[in-house]
Amino acid sequence: MNLCPIGVFDSGLGGLTAVKRLIELLPNEDIVYLGDTGRVPYGSRSRETIIRYARQDAAFLISHGIKAMIVACNTVSSAALDLIAPGAGVPTFGVVEPPSERAAALTKNGRVGVIGTAATVRSGAYERAIARINPAIEVISAACPLFVPLAESGRTDAEDAAVIAIARDYLEPIIASGADTLILGCTHYPLLRDAISSVLGEGVALVDSGATTADYVAVRLREMGLLNGSDTPGERRYFVTDIIDGFETQASRFLEADVSGSVRQITLE
Numbered sequence: 001m002n003l004c005p006i007g008v009f010d011s012g013l014g015g016l017t018a019v020k021r022l023i024e025l026l027p028n029e030d031i032v033y034l035g036d037t038g039r040v041p042y043g044s045r046s047r048e049t050i051i052r053y054a055r056q057d058a059a060f061l062i063s064h065g066i067k068a069m070i071v072a073c074n075t076v077s078s079a080a081l082d083l084i085a086p087g088a089g090v091p092t093f094g095v096v097e098p099p100s101e102r103a104a105a106l107t108k109n110g111r112v113g114v115i116g117t118a119a120t121v122r123s124g125a126y127e128r129a130i131a132r133i134n135p136a137i138e139v140i141s142a143a144c145p146l147f148v149p150l151a152e153s154g155r156t157d158a159e160d161a162a163v164i165a166i167a168r169d170y171l172e173p174i175i176a177s178g179a180d181t182l183i184l185g186c187t188h189y190p191l192l193r194d195a196i197s198s199v200l201g202e203g204v205a206l207v208d209s210g211a212t213t214a215d216y217v218a219v220r221l222r223e224m225g226l227l228n229g230s231d232t233p234g235e236r237r238y239f240v241t242d243i244i245d246g247f248e249t250q251a252s253r254f255l256e257a258d259v260s261g262s263v264r265q266i267t268l269e
């Protein structure tokens with residue numbers, strides 16, 4: 001029995017894809033979420049800047065006495081997961097390995113697409129993770145930098161012609177490769193899932209990096225004896241580094257639960 005909360009962070013809304021699944025799987029756990037909305041997007045920044053921001057994010061969550069941390073950001077997980085919270089004694093989970101495992105198990109034709117931020121694609125983290133699992137799998141990657149601002153601004157509708165035009169352009173190399181499985185290698189991208197699916201068609205299986213990681217973490221926390229065993233619903237607190245309005249609206253829509261009153265604006269040092 002461990003009553004401490006689970007900490008989750010991302011540059012913005014994207015990490016809520018992990019939170020949503022965590023709430024489904026572990027409804028009685030407390031969750032502290034940090035979205036660094038004042039500095040989103042991370043994906044267009046240098047590795048040094050991403051690491052600096054991520055260390056501040058992690059320190060903030062650790063100061064809340066968390067028992068485990070999900071780095072629900074592929075950009076940070078790819079840049080240097082092991083540099084984020086060394087020595088803090090908090091089990092830390094990134095979002096690259098679980099979807100890599102899932103995609104390697106799902107693909108039938110041995111071709112897996114990965115879409116992510118420029119920093120994630122540049123890092124080659126998915127190519128390395130998938131090669132460790134099955135070196136015969138071919139990985140085709142594409143950066144989709146405009147997907148994050150679209151998701152943050154709530155512009156995600158599959159009927160929106162501008163969204164579809166951008167998705168078609170970005171996904172063209174994935175379609176051309178014949179990949180039958182696509183990792184949404186940025187936690188923001190599931191917010192655009194309908195648009196992505198409508199461009200790719202039903203023959204391509206989509207793997208959600210945030211949700212797949214939440215599945216993995218739920219199993220690991222149970223194995224580690226870190227679940228709280230409580231039968232009362234968990235408390236969820238959300239922190240952002242810019243005005244709360246947009247986050248509150250988008251988060252309530254995405255989580256299908258009213259989060260107003262649980263969101264606070266903070267400053268990171």
Ligand code: DGL
Nearest residue numbers: 014041042043074075187
């Ligand atoms: N959601 C994050 C990711 O998974 C970061 C997106 C960004 O800030 O560029 O990569």
